[in-house]
């Protein structure tokens with residue numbers, strides 16, 4: 001079915017890494033009526049402000065890519081803020097989208113919804129099958145609530161109001177707009193920063209925590225944006241071939257994983273660092289593998305296109321621009 005390029009689309013979190021990539025993707029496809037608000041203009045934890053925004057704007061579609069996001073340190077230090085803000089943002093956006101007649105909404109979750117010891121690869125059915133990783137449990141609980149919120153509105157209002165709210169669970173993302181905060185960033189931005197600084201300072205070696213053997217999966221953020229727009233645009237009958245009323249979320253992975261050692265060597269190559277890479281094996285490794293099962297989205301017809309080395313090159317270019 002041909003997309004209506006004039007429909008009004010609200011991208012919540014449009015200045016974030018994922019939200020900005022979704023805006024780029026929509027604009028490249030020719031969508032002309034994309035609306036957004038900065039955090040300062042509209043605090044999504046403020047229910048009356050969100051209600052007024054939806055009442056005034058009445059969008060046709062919503063991409064919910066606004067969230068309080070952070071690494072282990074931030075999640076561990078501010079658990080109350082992480083659960084409270086994320087629950088408030090998603091409750092307000094989903095509920096007021098519904099009140100104002102929005103039929104299509106896409107909720108962005110995260111692979112941390114799956115149990116800490118989930119069988120690998122982690123399929124959608126692993127949800128709620130075990131204990132979560134304690135360091136980001138409050139954040140994960142909010143994300144699980146977001147999925148169940150969308151499902152519950154579909155179940156109660158799908159038939160009567162045509163509500164069709166979907167959820168996508170990305171693996172680890174990286175790319176333009178990533179966060180390089182020293183206490184709060186993910187592994188790829190941390191490695192880019194470390195290797196870049198080591199190159200500038202001509203450091204003889206870079207020391208990486210752990211053995212380098214854990215395997216992780218990474219998806220370039222523009223591929224994630226493409227997956228989001230793809231899932232939003234799927235006919236309901238087709239989406240429903242891979243989703244059930246009470247297991248409606250769809251994983252979005254890269255389909256390949258690498259060891260942390262392989263990743264570090266790739267980042268070093270992309271950055272142009274010529275020194276040695278060493279591993280501090282006295283430091284703890286995380287889980288041996290975290291890999292998403294992406295068969296459902298692949299069956300629906302979507303696959304990523306940006307290989308890890310190419311994506312790392314683009315991420316490094318963006319880092320250099322941010323550093324200027």
Ligand SMILES: NC(=O)c1ccc[n+]([C@@H]2O[C@H](COP(=O)([O-])OP(=O)(O)OC[C@H]3O[C@@H](n4cnc5c(N)ncnc54)[C@H](OP(=O)(O)O)[C@@H]3O)[C@@H](O)[C@H]2O)c1
Nearest residue numbers: 013015016017018039043044045066067069108110170173
């Ligand atoms: N990055 C990843 O590796 C990854 C992996 C899996 C899933 N995801 C999911 O993708 C989504 C987006 O992540 P991201 O990496 O793009 O995060 P991000 O770069 O931190 O962007 C989040 C955006 O949300 C906005 N925001 C946060 N709280 C808000 C509030 N109360 N009111 C209005 N705006 C608010 C932020 O604005 P301010 O910056 O002004 O606060 C920011 O623009 C999240 O749901 C996340 O769980 C990300």
